[in-house]
Amino acid sequence: MNWKKVLLIYCKEIMGAIRDRRTLISMIVIPLFFYPLLFLGIGYFTLMGQEKSEALPSLVAVVGTDNTPRLIEKLEQDEKIKLVHLKENEVEALEAGEIYLLIEIPESFDIEKDQENYLTIIVQYNSTIQRSQIARKRVTTVIEDYRQQMIQERLEQIGIDLDYIQPIQEEWLDVALEERKIGTILGMILPYIIIILIFVGAMHSAVDITAGEKERGTMATLLVSQLSRLEIVLGKYFTVMTISATSMLLGLIGLSIAFLTPVYALGELSLIKAKFSLSLFFLFFLVLAPLVGLASAILLLIGIFARNSKEASTYVTPIYMSAIFLGMISLSQGMELAEPMFFIPILNNSFTFKELLMGTVYWKHLVSTLISNIVITLLALLTAAKLFKKESVLFRS
């Protein structure tokens, strides 16, 4: 094998990719501009909707007797609650979103005077309407306030202090380090996002320089030249790796910009605060580089096997979906993998990466991840080189 020839193929493919508008779009435009805009858009509209809902007073209807005057008074005093009086069809109005909450006070006794009894207030809300949820929160606070006031009054009447019935009070203190807090949040979403970025970046170029070349008839030109099949495969493989890694890095830059904007307020988390040391970056590289390598090798293999780009895209889709599925598992908090599971590619990358982000280094997991990724990548590359020699693959139409 001649590495100079591998480099020649690599340079040729990179040059071709740079001159191909579609590759540039998938490698640069989508990760650097489209993803951030998408996330910013989603974040902006969610925030706007939330702010608007928070700003609006909650329309609350009260039906029933007037034996809780102080509760009604408290509700009326709350600036964010607006009591409305409906004569009929209150439930329909709630379902239609015309009012956000319906409080039913049953006709029983005067709770303020009858201190031996208790009252059950029925509060109806609509969980599918955000404004109803907000109204629920606001009214709960008012009712709680009313309840506390009544408890205090009842206790005072029998000469008992409020503290008497609250012998223990708790105070919760979070001892988690700031870095670890950030790591937990990042560890949940980042592996998943990175898997998507790597695969999306590699997909187009892997298909274009294999199945696409077959389609354009340029593959045969390479095959009759003085290049070994392995040299061709490696040159193309390093190209896909470069494009995939570039796409991932640009995607991360783009998403960082999006998440640090006021829309997400993650800026407060101050990612810079997280003390990412050089050795940690090296460990990130140890986990992510094999993943880029693995994705590139598998996608390249599929591209070489496929008759044309269309067929390759069909084969690539389930692989992409499986990768997303494995990546999604890392989204679940509290999920822990058994040792042998660290040999499952993609799943191991996402979990090992998650561990690193949370500040823990399990060498056993790192080694398992590396071994499984390297073995599968090598197998995929050797199979790809073998497929290049198979007439049934090269000349099938």
Place this chain on the structure above:
Amino acid sequence: MPNAMIQVNHLTKVFYDKKRGKVTAVNDVNFCCHKGKIFGLLGPNGAGKTTTLRILATMMTPTAGKVLVNGYHVVKAAHKVRQSIGFLSGETGLYDRFTSRETVRFFGKINGLSEQGISKRMTQIFQTLGMTHFQDVRVDRLSTGMKQKLSIARAIIHDPPVLIFDEPTVGLDVITARAVIETIREFRNQGKCIIFSTHQMHEAEKLCDEIAIIHLGKLLSVGTLVDLKKRFPVGDLEEIFFKLINNRE
């Protein structure tokens, strides 16, 4: 065999097709091509011409038989064979995003030529083929004729002694086809061994020193045009061709 640059002995190629089962694309074919000669493989579509040329170009391996190119075995010394040949067919496409100069330079480097050697040879080839005016134009902006010239330039940049052309004039207009024919003649004058396939009688008649008529994988007859006319006194090459094919069917 003196000067024999290509020796094909009892070449057989069998495919397994899902629909058709076992298909013998080339069946016990024998022929030789010599230095400074043009050898024409004449046959209709599906005759086995392309398969034979693919085997010569090491893109396929024979099921049986022995094939030597420039003295090298096509299976055992495939790399040496690829050094000795320039291959051109409808399948050998060009990179749309590269200029003519970049394309030829790339293949020159792949074939192990030095930067200086590439520049010298490229200038010479571009002048001979009349490509200088479009040497910096991207391939996707070239006409079919220009692309074919570039394909030839790409195939001969390393100055191989054997040229394998699979239907090099297919899809070309009359003027470009004539230019290609002239170029092939020029290569013969330079002492190269050329094998080319065609199904156009007049092309074979005008150009070939030796003609092999192939049909359904079988070589029906091989010889110079004069030999063939003596053996089958039915008229011109077209008549000979149809007589042989009809006899076979």
